[in-house]
Amino acid sequence: MPKETFFNLPDEKRRLIENTAITEFAARGFDKASVNTIVQNSGIAKGSFYQYFTGKKDLFFYIIMEVAARRKLQYMSPVLKNPEGIDFFIILKELFISGLRFAAEHPELEKLGMWVVNNTGHPVYNELFNGSGHLSTDIYRQMLSASADRGELRSDIDIDFISFLFPVLLSGTMDYCLKNSCGKKVDGVSDISDEIMKKVDLMIDFLRDGIGKIKMA
Amino acid sequence: MPKETFFNLPDEKRRLIENTAITEFAARGFDKASVNTIVQNSGIAKGSFYQYFTGKKDLFFYIIMEVAARRKLQYMSPVLKNPEGIDFFIILKELFISGLRFAAEHPELEKLGMWVVNNTGHPVYNELFNGSGHLSTDIYRQMLSASADRGELRSDIDIDFISFLFPVLLSGTMDYCLKNSCGKKVDGVSDISDEIMKKVDLMIDFLRDGIGKIKMA
DNA sequence: GGGTCATGTGACCATGAAGTCATATGATGC
DNA sequence: GCATCATATGACTTCATGGTCACATGACCC
Numbered sequence: 001m002p003k004e005t006f007f008n009l010p011d012e013k014r015r016l017i018e019n020t021a022i023t024e025f026a027a028r029g030f031d032k033a034s035v036n037t038i039v040q041n042s043g044i045a046k047g048s049f050y051q052y053f054t055g056k057k058d059l060f061f062y063i064i065m066e067v068a069a070r071r072k073l074q075y076m077s078p079v080l081k082n083p084e085g086i087d088f089f090i091i092l093k094e095l096f097i098s099g100l101r102f103a104a105e106h107p108e109l110e111k112l113g114m115w116v117v118n119n120t121g122h123p124v125y126n127e128l129f130n131g132s133g134h135l136s137t138d139i140y141r142q143m144l145s146a147s148a149d150r151g152e153l154r155s156d157i158d159i160d161f162i163s164f165l166f167p168v169l170l171s172g173t174m175d176y177c178l179k180n181s182c183g184k185k186v187d188g189v190s191d192i193s194d195e196i197m198k199k200v201d202l203m204i205d206f207l208r209d210g211i212g213k214i215k216m217a
Numbered sequence: 218m219p220k221e222t223f224f225n226l227p228d229e230k231r232r233l234i235e236n237t238a239i240t241e242f243a244a245r246g247f248d249k250a251s252v253n254t255i256v257q258n259s260g261i262a263k264g265s266f267y268q269y270f271t272g273k274k275d276l277f278f279y280i281i282m283e284v285a286a287r288r289k290l291q292y293m294s295p296v297l298k299n300p301e302g303i304d305f306f307i308i309l310k311e312l313f314i315s316g317l318r319f320a321a322e323h324p325e326l327e328k329l330g331m332w333v334v335n336n337t338g339h340p341v342y343n344e345l346f347n348g349s350g351h352l353s354t355d356i357y358r359q360m361l362s363a364s365a366d367r368g369e370l371r372s373d374i375d376i377d378f379i380s381f382l383f384p385v386l387l388s389g390t391m392d393y394c395l396k397n398s399c400g401k402k403v404d405g406v407s408d409i410s411d412e413i414m415k416k417v418d419l420m421i422d423f424l425r426d427g428i429g430k431i432k433m434a
Numbered sequence: 435g436g437g438t439c440a441t442g443t444g445a446c447c448a449t450g451a452a453g454t455c456a457t458a459t460g461a462t463g464c
Numbered sequence: 465g466c467a468t469c470a471t472a473t474g475a476c477t478t479c480a481t482g483g484t485c486a487c488a489t490g491a492c493c494c
Binding site: 252264267273 | 452454
């Protein structure tokens with residue numbers, strides 16, 4: 001956690017530091033991110049940095065846990081906050097769209113998140129999610145189990161295996177959409193284009209016909 | 218390319234350097250891999266290293282292009298070398314199994330490969346595959362097109378999108394299998410266990426029912 | 435004005451990186 | 465025995481890093 005001096009800073013300065021840090025961490029990952037660069041681009045002295053944070057890791061954790069999480073929460077649709085009893089594929093679609101919206105509006109935070117999930121095994125990752133293991137997989141497993149209980153899924157699917165595959169598939173599709181720049185910004189607020197909605201439906205279709213009940217021909 | 222002095226080295230010494238490099242690059246990636254460490258663990262002097270290679274990148278490229286590719290080729294089943302006219306899902310299964318066999322027997326080379334695909338955008342990646350873009354996606358696109366022409370697939374799938382998803386799915390399943398240590402070694406030669414074959418079939422099923430023709434109920 | 439104390443500062447330090455170079459070694463030809 | 469020349473060596477340079485510290489600044493109180 002940052003020291004009190006950091007939170008005493010005027011909002012503008014604090015946010016400048018946060019944003020500079022996000023840019024740097026997103027661009028270069030934790031290891032290669034340079035405190036010197038952050039310090040320079042924030043217009044603060046090196047010494048000040050260590051008045052605010054105990055070190056690079058301190059800042060990184062703060063950015064990930066506080067800033068990123070806080071901003072991402074705003075993108076959760078209501079259906080995600082109360083997912084009980086709602087069709088699995090609808091939840092999935094919402095999950096996906098909110099993810100894409102977030103990625104389109106905060107590409108740097110998205111990149112940061114990608115760094116984290118791509119660096120399981122990094123000492124910093126283990127310290128971040130101390131012992132909590134694979135959090136996202138657990139969520140999917142629960143969702144899948146509930147859905148299976150409601151009879152929405154084929155009876156023979158391997159929940160453990162499929163729940164592992166889920167985040168992989170989601171982030172893959174996300175990549176595809178971002179690389180083809182399906183999300184565009186209008187008036188500073190990102191808009192989910194028709195094109196991107198088509199991709200999402202496509203992917204859900206792909207999934208459903210894969211693990212949903214067998215359909216009539 | 219390494220200099221001639223390197224190829225003049227006795228086989229044993231040359232291989233020691235190669236293996237040491239593979240270990241180091243696999244463990245720490247390109248940037249964090251240390252020439253000093255490689256040099257120490259190979260038992261050669263720093264100066265000798267620069268007699269053999271023009272620099273760290275030179276060695277890395279050599280390892281990726283020559284050593285890794287050469288060793289991986291041995292794992293390609295015959296069906297992969299002449300894939301024309303063979304059922305798409307059979308090819309896919311072969312592709313997958315050979316990948317798993319390779320990963321089980323050469324975990325370090327596998328890790329190295331993973332580093333490469335996870336570091337698209339790294340200067341070194343772009344230099345490696347200079348302008349050639351996404352090679353694997355292209356292969357899948359061809360396979361999918363051919364299969365679609367043969368009528369093995371649903372008519373409404375988005376080939377571009379699905380071919381992008383393929384390597385993602387494959388490597389995801391690979392991860393799952395490796396994390397659950399489905400591949401075990403017997404007498405130094407790895408064996409594809411029944412358990413792992415079940416996972417492979419599961420995944421192919423998942424795919425086929427997703428993008429294959431609609432089945433009767 | 436003077437004292438106090440949180441905050442700001444950048445030269446500085448230790449470390450480890452990639453890469454260099456003057457020198458040493460040893461095999462070969464004569 | 466000696467000269468030559470490819471190869472081997474590790475102390476060295478240069479550079480960037482994360483982190484420290486003695487000192488400067490300035491707001492506030494008496």
